[in-house]
Amino acid sequence: IQMTQSPSSLSASLGDRVILTCRASQTISTHLNWYQQKPGKPPKLLIYAASSLQSGVPSRFSGSGSGTDFTLTISSLQPEDFATYFCQQGYSAPTFGGGTKVEI
């Protein structure tokens, strides 16, 4: 299953509402996870099962979608949110999207 993220990068300002999208090449129900990665660090799980917030993750992060189309929303961008975000499907052997880099 191929995962396509868009855009590949975006520029935003502090306080902005940011919406990242992820599309699966076939239906995956809600078997979709989102990760945040900063340079030189491992990925960090943000959202699992499309819309469930991982423990300890700020509530400004939210996920939605099912089937083939999914979104990750950051309601008010904070300085620590500038990073690259990956989606990953867990319906079959895991595959990741190419990532969206959120820049200032």
Place this chain on the structure above:
Amino acid sequence: EVQLVESGGTLIRPGGSLGLSCAASGLTVSNNYMNWVRQAPGQGLEWVSVIYDDGATFYADSVRGRFTISRDNSRNTVYLQMNSLRADDTAVYYCARRLYMTGEPMDIWGKGTTVTVSS
């Protein structure tokens, strides 16, 4: 504190073999789905392999037949034996736990170990 610590990465020539280790603390590898995920320089994430709690193993097409995942329950450690290494195996290799739930998310990651395949 739950922790995964990878080791074994180095510079190795094409065609060579290398073994990576992932030592776990705070969780029992034999009770979990333990994975290897890699990231080539400046690239995205690629799942490599998994060993399930029942011992079943699976691999990405790109490494099947060359890589072998295993574990040592007494050492609470997962291994990745990599043979016939190629330049495109160059990456940071992460060990990660995958949860048995909707989406099977990977919630715990090590810091990674770097493998460079080059002559």
